[in-house]
Amino acid sequence: MxxxxxxxxxPYPVKQGFKYAYGLLPPRLQYGKVFWExxxxxxxxxxxxxxxxxxxxMQQLSRLLEHxxxxxxxxxxxxxxxxxxxxxxxxxxxxxxxPQLDKNTFKANAEQLVDQTLDRKKLxxxxxxxxxxxxxxFYENIFTGEKELAxxxxxxxxVGYLPGSPRVEMRGAIDRNNPIHFDPALRVLRLSPLIDxxxxxxxxxxxxxxxxxxxxxxxxxxxxxxxxxxxxxxLNLPFKFQAVLxxxxxxxxxxxxxTQEVFGCRAFSHYGMTEKVVLAAECEKSKNYHCIPQYGITxxxxxxxxxxxxxxxxxxxxxxxxxxxxxxxxxxxxGCSKCDRNYFPVFPNVEGRIEDFIITPDGSxxxxxxxxxxxxxxxxxxxxxxxxDSLENVLLFVVPWENVDKTTLEAEVKxxxxxxxxxxxERVRVQCEIISEIERSASGKFKWIRSELTKNITEDxxx
Numbered sequence: 456m457x458x459x460x461x462x463x464x465x466p467y468p469v470k471q472g473f474k475y476a477y478g479l480l481p482p483r484l485q486y487g488k489v490f491w492e493x494x495x496x497x498x499x500x501x502x503x504x505x506x507x508x509x510x511x512x513m514q515q516l517s518r519l520l521e522h523x524x525x526x527x528x529x530x531x532x533x534x535x536x537x538x539x540x541x542x543x544x545x546x547x548x549x550x551x552x553x554p555q556l557d558k559n560t561f562k563a564n565a566e567q568l569v570d571q572t573l574d575r576k577k578l579x580x581x582x583x584x585x586x587x588x589x590x591x592x593f594y595e596n597i598f599t600g601e602k603e604l605a606x607x608x609x610x611x612x613x614v615g616y617l618p619g620s621p622r623v624e625m626r627g628a629i630d631r632n633n634p635i636h637f638d639p640a641l642r643v644l645r646l647s648p649l650i651d652x653x654x655x656x657x658x659x660x661x662x663x664x665x666x667x668x669x670x671x672x673x674x675x676x677x678x679x680x681x682x683x684x685x686x687x688x689x690l691n692l693p694f695k696f697q698a699v700l701x702x703x704x705x706x707x708x709x710x711x712x713x714t715q716e717v718f719g720c721r722a723f724s725h726y727g728m729t730e731k732v733v734l735a736a737e738c739e740k741s742k743n744y745h746c747i748p749q750y751g752i753t754x755x756x757x758x759x760x761x762x763x764x765x766x767x768x769x770x771x772x773x774x775x776x777x778x779x780x781x782x783x784x785x786x787x788x789x790g791c792s793k794c795d796r797n798y799f800p801v802f803p804n805v806e807g808r809i810e811d812f813i814i815t816p817d818g819s820x821x822x823x824x825x826x827x828x829x830x831x832x833x834x835x836x837x838x839x840x841x842x843x844d845s846l847e848n849v850l851l852f853v854v855p856w857e858n859v860d861k862t863t864l865e866a867e868v869k870x871x872x873x874x875x876x877x878x879x880x881e882r883v884r885v886q887c888e889i890i891s892e893i894e895r896s897a898s899g900k901f902k903w904i905r906s907e908l909t910k911n912i913t914e915d916x917x918x
C-alpha cells in the first residue's frame with residue numbers, strides 16, 4: 456500500500472497532519488512503486504518503433520481478452536455466442552469482429568461486467584458524471600488510479616512538468632465562501648473557478664505569485680474566463696507560467712487564444728475519460744492529439760468518427776471496444792513527424808460529445824467548433840450558453856458584463872442571434888434571454904451547449 460492509500464484510511468485530524476508531512480517528502484517517496492514503474496516505462500517506451508508499440512498492444516490485448524473470457528461473465532457469453540476463444544483473435548483486424556459495447560449495454564449488464572473472482576470490498580468504485588442522464592458505475596483495480604496518474608504526468612512531461620511539481624488548479628465545484636485552498640500534500644493551489652470579481656481576481660494573482668508554481672491546470676472554460684477577466688480589468692501579472700494544462704472539457708479555439716495571450720505561454724490539452732479507455736494529448740511541437748498505444752486501443756467509427764476505446768489499465772470492470780459518444784476529427788496519421796513519437800492514431804481535434812451537438816430539423820449535426828465563430832469578438836457579453844429544447848427552437852442565454860451600455864449590448868445580442876439563425880437554418884428559431892449567471896454542474900464543469908435532443912443519439916446512434 457502506498458502513502459496516498461494509507462492516508463485515506465486515517466482519521467481526519469491525523470490525516471491533516473499527515474498531508475503536511477507528506478508534502479515535504481521527495482517525489483520518489485510520495486508516489487508508489489506502481490506509479491514509478493509505469494511512469495519510467497512510459498518515458499522509455501515513448502520512443503519505441505511502431506512495430507514495438509503494436510507488439511506491446513497485442514500482448515496487452517491478449518491478456519485482457521483471456522482475463523475477460525475466464526473471469527467476466529458478460530464477455531464469456533459474448534465469446535461463446537460466437538463460437539470464439541481469445542486465441543482466435545491474433546491481430547487488430549481479428550479484433551474488429553468483436554462486438555462493441557455502448558453505455559446502455561453496460562448499464563444493463565453492469566453486474567455481469569465485473570471480474571467475479573475479486574472481492575468488491577477491496578476494489579475502488581468509480582462513476583461517470585452522467586451528463587447524458589446515463590451515469591455508469593463500475594469497479595477499478597486498486598492500482599488503476601496510480602497507473603492513470605503516471606500516464607497523465609507522462610503526457611505533461613512534454614511541456615516540462617515533473618512528478619511533484621507544484622501547480623495552480625482551477626477545477627471542481629465553485630466555492631464562493633472558500634475560493635482559495637492550498638493542498639500541501641499535492642503541492643496544489645486550488646482556485647475556485649469562474650469567480651471573477653476584481654477583488655477575488657487580485658487575490659488570486661497575489662496567491663499565485665507567492666506560490667511560485669509554473670503550471671496552471673484546469674477546465675478550459677474556467678481558465679479562459681479567468682484570463683478574459685484579467686484582460687478586461689487590466690490587471691498586471693507578476694508571474695509567468697511555463698504552460699497551461701487544459702483538462703476535462705473540449706477546448707474551443709477562442710479559449711486557447713485568450714489563455715495564451717494573457718498568460719504568455721503554451722496552452723496544452725489532453726483528452727481522456729473516467730472509463731479510462733483512451734488517452735491522448737498534444738505534443739510539445741504540435742496541437743494534434745497523440746493517442747497513447749500503451750494505454751489502450753483507439754478506433755474511430757468510419758461513418759461518424761465516434762471514438763471507440765479498449766482500456767488496458769482496469770481489469771476489474773473491463774471496457775472492450777467501448778463507444779465513448781465522443782466525436783473527433785478524422786485521424787490524420789500514425790505517428791508524429793514533429794516530435795518523432797510513433798504514437799497512434801493522431802487526430803487534430805476533439806469535436807465534443809455527441810450530446811453537445813445541435814441537431815437541425817433535417818437531421819444534420821452541427822458541432823460546437825462550428826458554432827464558435829460568432830462569439831469570438833464579444834465586447835459587452837461575459838458568458839453565453841446555448842440550449843436546444845426542440846428541433847425548431849434554440850435558446851441563447853447571455854450574461855453581460857456589469858455596467859455595459861444597454862444599447863451596445865442589445866445590438867451585440869441581435870447580431871449573435873442573426874449569426875446563429877444563419878448557421879442553424881431558417882427552420883430553427885433562436886431566442887435570447889439575458890441572465891445574471893449560468894448554472895454550473897455540481898463538479899464545476901460548464902456545458903456551453905446543452906441539448907435534450909441529442910441525448911437520444913447515445914441510445915440509438917447516428918443514422
